[in-house]
Amino acid sequence: MAENILIDIIHIIIPILIVASSFVAVYLKDLIAAAIAVAAMSLLLSLEFFILQAPDVAIAEAGVGACLTTAILVIAIRATKRMEDEA
Template sequence: MGVEFLIINTLVLILTVIASLIAVLLRDLLAAAIALAAMSLLLSLEFYLLQAPDVAIAQAGVGACLTTAIVIIAIKGTKRMEEE
């Protein structure tokens, strides 16, 4: 496992952190939910890189699809913008 793995791993981790930061910082809740989906996606890729395909599938099924779906439904049931 050489330097390529380290580069990929570090890059994906940095992207995951950035995506979570985006999810926290954006005022539009819908955009935050989308960023959460992106974070989930990258997290799943990270699990995949760390040789955990079982967890990657679970994270894909739950994090990318169901979590996003539930959050979107909740935003639909409430409202989209954060108040100032």
């Protein structure tokens, strides 16, 4: 019973953190920090997939979302401007 309550609490906390890190990624003006926030969101999403007993999707999300997407975003930001303009 205690384990079920713990799993329920984790199921509540992790989606809140996912939404919060997504808001941070939209809010930040420094684009590299926003890319790191997207990576954190992807890692939390991978943890949520693992808790929902889908380890295949969790491995794919951790590899692609947290590593390669961040690398490609940072490479693309490096070729352009780092700070977002005040529009």
